[in-house]
Amino acid sequence: MVFSPFVKQMFVATTTQLVAVSMGASLGYPVVLIQQFQSYETNIKTDLDTITWIASMHGVAGIGATLMPTLMQWKGRKYTFIGSTLLLLLGWLLAFVAQDTLTVLLSAIFHGLSSNCITIVNLVTVSEMLAPRYRSASMVLLNINQTIGQVIVAALGSIFNWQIVALIMCGPAVVALLMSFLWPESPSWLAFKGRFEESEKAFVWLRGSNDDANKELKAMLAAQKESRVKVSKKTKLQEAWTAMKRRDFYIPSLYMFLILLNFYISGALPLFIYSKDILEMATGASEIAVFGYLVMVSTLFIGSLISLILIRYFKTKTVLSCCVGCILSLFSCSLVSYLQSNGIVRRDSYLFLYPYLGYMVFNNSGFNPITFALPIDLMPVKHRGMGGALFNVLTCLLYVVTVKPFLYIVASFSLSGTLFFFATSCLLCTVLIWIYVPETKGRTLQEIEDYYNYGSFDRFRFTDDVEVKMPIVKGDVVE
Structure with missing residues (x-):
C-alpha cells in the first residue's frame, strides 16, 4: 500500500506526540508523589527537603541530557529518539517497583534525564521532518500532549496508587518506541x-x-x-569557538535564553508542582486545595485546546503574547495574597483561586507550547549540536533555580512578594521578546538561517553556483 507524504509525515509526528504524552506525565508525576506521600497513604516517609528534591530532580538530572544534542549530531535523530524513549520506560518501571525514597529518586533521575532528551529530540525531529505548513502546529502540539499527559497522570493519581499510575503510563511510550523503527532518518x-x-x-x-x-x-x-566546500583543519574546540562567534549561532542563542527565561521566571513550574501547597496557603483549607488542584489540571486541557486554535490563525509571537494574561493573573494573585496578609480580605477567602486558575489557562493557551517550540525553530540545523546543548543547560538550570528554593523563598518573602517578582520579571522579558525576536511561522529552516547571516528571510540563490542539478529521486521506500 502506497501512502501519501501527508500520511507519512503524520506517522512520524504521531510517534513524537505519543512519547510526549508519557513524558508530560513524568513532569506531572512528582505532584502525584508529593500529594500521596504527604497524605501518608504509603509506607514511604518524606520530609520537606526530600519533597523539594523529588520536585526539582527533573532539572538536576536533566543536566546529563546536555550530551544529547552531540549524540544527535553524531548518530542522527531516529536512534537518539529510540534511546531516549527507553530511558523514559526505565524511569516508569523503577517507579513501579520502588519501595523506598532512594528508588523513587532514582526513578525521578531517569525521568529527568529522559524528558530533557525527549524534549530536544522531539522538537528537532518535527522541525526537520515535517513541511513548514505543518511544523508550527505540530511543535505546539508536542507541548499540548505533554499537558494532556499531566492531566492524565493527575486524574489517575486521584484514583490509583502512584505505582499503578507508573505502570499505566508506560503504554504510550511502548507504542511510540515500536512506531519509531518504521520511519526514516532526518x-x-x-x-x-x-x-x-x-x-x-x-x-x-x-x-x-x-x-x-x-x-x-x-x-x-x-x-x-x-x-562543505572548504575542508576545515581546525580542532573540535577551535571549530566550536568559531561557530560560537557566528551571527547565526549567538543571536538565536540570545533569543533562546530570553524566551526560556520568560517562561521559567513567570513561575510556571513551581506554581504547578506546589499548587496544592499554594492553594492551601491562600485559602487555609486543605479540602479546597485538593479540589482547586483538580480544577486547575482541567484548565490545563482547556488552555491546550485554545492554543491549537491560536496557532492555526495567528503568528507565533502573537500566540506567545498569551503571557500577558499570565502577567495580569500573577499581579492579581499577588494583590489578593497581600490583601489577605493585611486582613483586608479574609484569610479563608476563595478569591485567590480565580486569578490562579486564569493563570493556568493563559499559561497553556500558547505561552507554554510556544516557549519550547520557538527556540529550536530559531536555531539553524548546523548549530543544533551546541544549540541543543545550550537549550538543555538553560532549561535544567532554570528548572532547578525556580523549583527547588520556591517554598523556602515563599516562607522568607511571602507569597504575594514572590508572585509580584514573577509578574514583573515576566513583563520585562515579554517586552524584549516582542521587540527583538523574529517571526518564524511558515519559514523554511534555510530561510531562518539566511535571516541571521544576510538580514533577510529571502536570499536569492543562483542555480549555476552550488545548486545541485541532480534529478530528484523518485520512489516511496527509503533504502
Missing part, C-alpha cells in the same frame, strides 16, 4: 553529514516531489554543499 541531518543521496530519498519519502518540495530540497542540499 533528511536535514543526512545532508549535514554529506550523505546527499540518502537525504534525497528520505526527503522524497516524507515530503513527496512536488514543486515546493523540490525547491526546498535543492535549497537545503545547496546550503549544505556550500558549507
Whole structure:
C-alpha cells in the first residue's frame, strides 16, 4: 500500500506526540508523589527537603541530557529518539517497583534525564521532518500532549496508587518506541553529514516531489554543499569557538535564553508542582486545595485546546503574547495574597483561586507550547549540536533555580512578594521578546538561517553556483 507524504509525515509526528504524552506525565508525576506521600497513604516517609528534591530532580538530572544534542549530531535523530524513549520506560518501571525514597529518586533521575532528551529530540525531529505548513502546529502540539499527559497522570493519581499510575503510563511510550523503527532518518541531518543521496530519498519519502518540495530540497542540499566546500583543519574546540562567534549561532542563542527565561521566571513550574501547597496557603483549607488542584489540571486541557486554535490563525509571537494574561493573573494573585496578609480580605477567602486558575489557562493557551517550540525553530540545523546543548543547560538550570528554593523563598518573602517578582520579571522579558525576536511561522529552516547571516528571510540563490542539478529521486521506500 502506497501512502501519501501527508500520511507519512503524520506517522512520524504521531510517534513524537505519543512519547510526549508519557513524558508530560513524568513532569506531572512528582505532584502525584508529593500529594500521596504527604497524605501518608504509603509506607514511604518524606520530609520537606526530600519533597523539594523529588520536585526539582527533573532539572538536576536533566543536566546529563546536555550530551544529547552531540549524540544527535553524531548518530542522527531516529536512534537518539529510540534511546531516549527507553530511558523514559526505565524511569516508569523503577517507579513501579520502588519501595523506598532512594528508588523513587532514582526513578525521578531517569525521568529527568529522559524528558530533557525527549524534549530536544522531539522538537528537532518535527522541525526537520515535517513541511513548514505543518511544523508550527505540530511543535505546539508536542507541548499540548505533554499537558494532556499531566492531566492524565493527575486524574489517575486521584484514583490509583502512584505505582499503578507508573505502570499505566508506560503504554504510550511502548507504542511510540515500536512506531519509531518504521520511519526514516532526518533528511536535514543526512545532508549535514554529506550523505546527499540518502537525504534525497528520505526527503522524497516524507515530503513527496512536488514543486515546493523540490525547491526546498535543492535549497537545503545547496546550503549544505556550500558549507562543505572548504575542508576545515581546525580542532573540535577551535571549530566550536568559531561557530560560537557566528551571527547565526549567538543571536538565536540570545533569543533562546530570553524566551526560556520568560517562561521559567513567570513561575510556571513551581506554581504547578506546589499548587496544592499554594492553594492551601491562600485559602487555609486543605479540602479546597485538593479540589482547586483538580480544577486547575482541567484548565490545563482547556488552555491546550485554545492554543491549537491560536496557532492555526495567528503568528507565533502573537500566540506567545498569551503571557500577558499570565502577567495580569500573577499581579492579581499577588494583590489578593497581600490583601489577605493585611486582613483586608479574609484569610479563608476563595478569591485567590480565580486569578490562579486564569493563570493556568493563559499559561497553556500558547505561552507554554510556544516557549519550547520557538527556540529550536530559531536555531539553524548546523548549530543544533551546541544549540541543543545550550537549550538543555538553560532549561535544567532554570528548572532547578525556580523549583527547588520556591517554598523556602515563599516562607522568607511571602507569597504575594514572590508572585509580584514573577509578574514583573515576566513583563520585562515579554517586552524584549516582542521587540527583538523574529517571526518564524511558515519559514523554511534555510530561510531562518539566511535571516541571521544576510538580514533577510529571502536570499536569492543562483542555480549555476552550488545548486545541485541532480534529478530528484523518485520512489516511496527509503533504502
